[in-house]
Amino acid sequence: MTATTTSAGSGLSEVARSEATLRTFLHGLPGVDQIGAEQRAAMLGTRSIKTSAKAWAIDLAIRMVDLTTLEGADTPGKVRALCAKARRPDPADPGCPTVAAVCVYPSMVPTAAAALAGSGIHLASVATAFPSGQAPLEVKLADTAAxxxxxxxxxxxxxxxGMFLAGRYSEVYDEIVAVKQACGNAHLKVILETGELVTYDNVRRASWLAMIAGADFIKTSTGKVPIAATLPVTLIMLEAVRDFRAATGRQIGVKPAGGIRNTKDAIKFLVTVNETAGEDWLHPDWFRFGASTLLNDLLMQRTKLTTGVYSGPDYFTVD
Structure with a gap:
């Protein structure tokens, strides 16, 4: 195992010194009450939002979107169009906020970088053999560095x-540490692919493992498996970042991705953020939506609130 190079902060500096200490820590975390977590998430999802708060929430959600295209058929033209939409989500309304980031495959980063130059919009790229994660470490590091x-x-x-589910926590930790180092000054979001982790306890363990190893964000999903972002899973991850900050003083972001397609659902997530982690996370620096179709619904609902006229889905570009 790599010597302890974690940036987790005080209180956890010795956790990753060996496989045994890491396993003891992760399996010593409080177990998740499955029924309790699901009931709380369901309750938070029923909160009503008044018109003024809804307008604020929609603008915030737009600012939190990582506008994403991750398809084998992606072309430079498609990426440039996506970047144009990121810069000006609603061409008819210059007051509409921009999104947080554009997320593309590594091969499309040069195209996106040119298209986003000077915009202040972040440029995210999936790396490390996305979406499987099944590649030698040197390949993952080269992918990241490029x-x-x-x-x-x-x-x-x-x-x-597969490595995580086999209990090879030290190897997962070492890979995250190495990728974090390869990132240089770039922020690292660690995708857990929660739909494949089987249990909520594993989601909690994977969240803490990623944070101890130096993640700047923890992310639910690749969007490439049937079960992606859910409210209960996101609630558990928000509890983890809240408790991690209490233990270390370091704040970590959360990014649900996959399956969040409409404004109603996005607002449910924002309520869950506020009620679980707190207002400090209600900012694009600390919470993101990995999405493509979500943005159009947010724009349609925003237009309805500001003009009283509901625009159809064909009013905005389809990503």
């Missing part, structure tokens, strides 16, 4: 779930 060199200032890495 994306950063081309202009990415955020890297979304995916953990090797």
């Amino acid at each position: 994306a950063v060199a081309a202009g990415a200032d955020e890297i979304d890495m995916v953990i090797n779930r």
Whole structure:
């Protein structure tokens, strides 16, 4: 195992010194009450939002979007169009906020970097053999370094779930530490692929493992498996970042991704953020939505609130 190079902060500096200490810590975390977590998430999802608060929430959600295209058929033209939409989500309304970031494959980073130049919008790239995470470490590090060199200032890495589920926590930890180092000044989002982790207890363990290893964000999903971001899973991850900050003083972001397609659902997530982690996380620096179709629904609802006219889905570009 790598010597302790974690940036987790005080109180956890010795956790990763060996496989035994790491396993003891992760399996010593409080177990998740599955029924309790699901009931609380369901209750938070029923909160009503008044019109003025809804307008604020929609603008905040737009600012939190990582506008994403991760398809084998991606082309430079498609990426440039996505970047144009990121810069000006609603061409008819210059007051509409921009999104937080554009997320693309490493091969598309140079195109996106040129298209986003001077905008202040972050450029994220999936790396480390996305979406499987099944590649030698040297390949993952080369993938990361190439994306950063081309202009990415955020890297979304995916953990090797097979390694994690086999209980090889030290190896997962070492990979995250190595990728974090390869990121240089770029922020690292660690994708847990929670739909493949089987249990909520594993989601909690993987969240803490990623944070101890130096993640700047923890992210639910790749969007490439049937079960992606859910409210209960996001609640558990928000509890983890809240408790991690209490233990270390270091704040970590959370990014649900996959399956969040409409304004109603996005607002449910924002309520969950506020009620679980607190207002400090209600900012694009600390909470993101990995999405593509979500943005259009947010724009349609925003237009309805500001003009009283509901625009159809064909009013905005389809990503």
